[in-house]
Amino acid sequence: MNTEHRSGCPINLSLEVFGDRWSLIILRDMIFGGRRHFRELLNGSLEGIASNILADRLKRLMELGLLTKADDPSHKQKAIYSLTEMAITLVPIMAHLGAWGRVWLPVSEELSIRAELLEKGGPPLWEQFMDELRHEHLGLPAKTPPGTPGVRAQLQAAYEAVVARKAESATA
């Protein structure tokens, strides 16, 4: 990890981590999209990240301590990327960024429904989501009873409902 910093200001240091156009996009897709593999991140990216950029950022995020990499037992070539606690605690920042973007930027309806729900759910929902991520990525025991619908699943279902509604109204 590079130890040369422009200053010891928390905002500056955070910016040195996220001050590029792709790092946070990758984390977004892992957190909200549930993606764990290189190809999932590469092909699932709405914004069309290039493979060399993805490889570079994954490496960088690992060096910074935001991700870890492990072998996939089902496939000798596959690597599974996991969020660390450091990355999981970005959920509130993601929620705020999404809320801000929803107010001030030309967001699309289907892609902002997640941000809307996350904003309405507030800190309690964020905590629940973070516990869910800790369970999935860090192997911690689940805090919700088995069978409880996960936060990501709820967000995904809401997204799909909007897409379905828009498709229906377009053909009606």
Add this chain to the structure above:
Amino acid sequence: MNTEHRSGCPINLSLEVFGDRWSLIILRDMIFGGRRHFRELLNGSLEGIASNILADRLKRLMELGLLTKADDPSHKQKAIYSLTEMAITLVPIMAHLGAWGRVWLPVSEELSIRAELLEKGGPPLWEQFMDELRHEHLGLPAKTPPGTPGVRAQLQAAYEAVVARKAESATA
């Protein structure tokens, strides 16, 4: 303003605004440092921004609607930059970014005291600070009685107290 976007995702669109190493630093210095002039931003920057980068980012932030520029009546060459409501509503994001950085990154004590106070003050303090910024930058009536110490002044005083204490303990 450029209308070509990679996607309509709120987080992506926010990243298209802040996904560089300087834009948020400039806004930080305006919000927390109270800087309004080109030279103040240029020379006061801890991170040492170059003048051409500063000029470019100020222009870009104006095009994006985060800043406005006005003539300084006291000096025909001076320009005063003001935050818009769009920029003022970044305060909670700044607070979260600072709090996250304080936990996970090698921040310096004197530069993180502001983030600590902002975190402890929570949303009520953020709201008070935003009202203060609306008064200073948008000309809205102050919501606090005249004479009340401003949030920025409190943060600045706390910063200076830490600096003074560290200087004293160094010479003791």
Add this chain to the structure above:
DNA sequence: TACAACCGATTGCGAAATGCAATCAGATTG
């Protein structure tokens, strides 16, 4: 046992961004 599809990357290369240094013309100050 072929063979296509898929795996996580890597390389080449042109374009764009970065950042340092020097400079600018006009306004103000001493």
Add this chain to the structure above:
DNA sequence: CAATCTGATTGCATTTCGCAATCGGTTGTA
């Protein structure tokens, strides 16, 4: 009237970005 300060601008070398093609190895299928 000279020095300083104002918000920039320009030139230029370096670095970063990002698209396209490709890599060697693994897996599934016929």
